[in-house]
């Protein structure tokens with residue numbers, strides 16, 4: 150399942166764009182030296198990375214929709230990347246393990262946070278495939294899309310302007326996507342409709358929700 154989040158306000162987006170503007174970017178291959186498809190730039194300035202990733206990490210961990218949907222166990226600090234005209238990130242699968250200073254995390258969910266808007270660049274859609282079908286995303290500034298890391302996906306070539314986003318990877322407490330989505334749906338419907346039920350039935354349903362989480366959470 151895919152989820153679009155309203156993550157950052159205008160001021161946060163501006164701060165992040167200011168950081169990007171005044172920071173050094175390097176060839177994205179620095180973190181994937183063997184990739185034949187990665188053709189973008191990524192932020193390469195420790196202080197700027199620390200400051201920008203904290204804003205986005207804090208926003209993710211304060212976002213109810215994200216917490217309810219992703220059941221995050223570990224979240225990689227979001228990294229700002231940039232595609233200029235001619236750049237793309239060809240079709241690929243995300244690595245199962247994402248190295249972090251604190252040790253590797255498993256990527257269950259991938260996340261793109263949009264800092265530039267669809268009017269700021271041409272091309273550059275994030276295309277996520279699902280078998281022979283695919284979905285294309287170009288979010289407005291401050292929104293994010295989370296999607297399963299097991300998908301093959303790509304960033305289409307930017308033909309004009311600049312695509313500025315941040316990317317992150319999430320290890321979920323619920324590794325199995327089917328179980329995670331089922332719990333999300335169950336919890337959502339219970340939250341929206343539960344109070345219309347008779348109290349004793351609501352209590353029993355809540356016990357079922359908690360017990361599924363006990364069974365499935367790592």
Ligand SMILES: O=C(O)CCC(=O)C(=O)O
Nearest residue numbers: 238243261275304314316
């Ligand atoms: O820039 C994006 O939206 C996604 C980039 C990507 O697929 C990756 O870094 O693995």
Ligand SMILES: [Fe+2]
Nearest residue numbers: 242243259302
């Ligand atoms: Fe990817």
